[in-house]
Amino acid sequence: MQTINHTDIEVIEGIIRKCDLCFVGVVDQNNMPYVLPMNFGYQDKVIYLHSAPEGRVIDILNNNNNICVTFSADNELVFQHPEVACSYRMKSKSVIAMGKVEFVEDMDAKRDALNILMGTYIEKEFKYSDPAVRNVKIWKIPVDSISCKEFGAPHDEYKIKRSNDELRNNK
Numbered sequence: 021m022q023t024i025n026h027t028d029i030e031v032i033e034g035i036i037r038k039c040d041l042c043f044v045g046v047v048d049q050n051n052m053p054y055v056l057p058m059n060f061g062y063q064d065k066v067i068y069l070h071s072a073p074e075g076r077v078i079d080i081l082n083n084n085n086n087i088c089v090t091f092s093a094d095n096e097l098v099f100q101h102p103e104v105a106c107s108y109r110m111k112s113k114s115v116i117a118m119g120k121v122e123f124v125e126d127m128d129a130k131r132d133a134l135n136i137l138m139g140t141y142i143e144k145e146f147k148y149s150d151p152a153v154r155n156v157k158i159w160k161i162p163v164d165s166i167s168c169k170e171f172g173a174p175h176d177e178y179k180i181k182r183s184n185d186e187l188r189n190n191k
């Protein structure tokens with residue numbers, strides 16, 4: 021098993037699209053981290069989040085709009101020997117994106133963001149009333165930097181052996 025750093029944006033976006041949740045990290049006025057699970061939308065290197073207009077996280081962002089968003093997909097426990105604890109691993113792919121939150125105020129832009137958010141979860145067109153759009157806080161996060169690691173990927177020799185085995189078995 022090996023850990024791979026992925027830099028191909030299509031691979032990274034594929035991992036983000038597999039997720040139905042992200043973890044959003046901010047830093048408060050006392051320099052304390054605050055991490056929340058949140059739903060999200062993603063399009064063209066921009067992450068979209070939505071929330072109530074008030075709350076602890078909004079207070080924090082009004083003071084410091086730096087944000088770290090983490091995604092994790094394909095989590096699977098694997099082992100080489102069931103009785104050996106140190107042979108257990110968690111296979112997983114994760115992405116960490118950094119940026120700054122911009123709150124969207126334009127009503128049409130808010131609707132577009134809501135469609136992107138909803139699109140993560142369901143293929144369906146929605147209409148949003150003016151009061152609903154006014155009362156939701158839309159966070160736009162253009163991604164400044166992104167990293168991606170795949171944990172527990174098979175070694176190349178193993179992949180070659182496996183494909184040779186598969187070829188042999190398919191004969």
Ligand SMILES: Cc1cc2nc3c(=O)[nH]c(=O)nc-3n(C[C@H](O)[C@H](O)[C@H](O)COP(=O)(O)OP(=O)(O)OC[C@H]3O[C@@H](n4cnc5c(N)ncnc54)[C@H](O)[C@@H]3O)c2cc1C
Pocket residue numbers: 041056057058059060070071072074075076077078
């Ligand atoms: C699967 C999932 C998806 C979610 N998606 C969204 C989303 O898309 N948008 C959204 O706005 N919210 C979402 N939430 C809720 C989100 O995690 C926060 O609870 C919410 O945003 C309020 O944050 P706040 O800082 O304004 O809370 P406040 O109500 O201001 O927080 C008060 C205190 O409550 C505690 N607290 C707040 N949130 C949590 C939490 N999640 N778990 C434990 N303690 C908490 C903290 O200690 C905090 O100091 C989601 C939660 C889950 C579990």
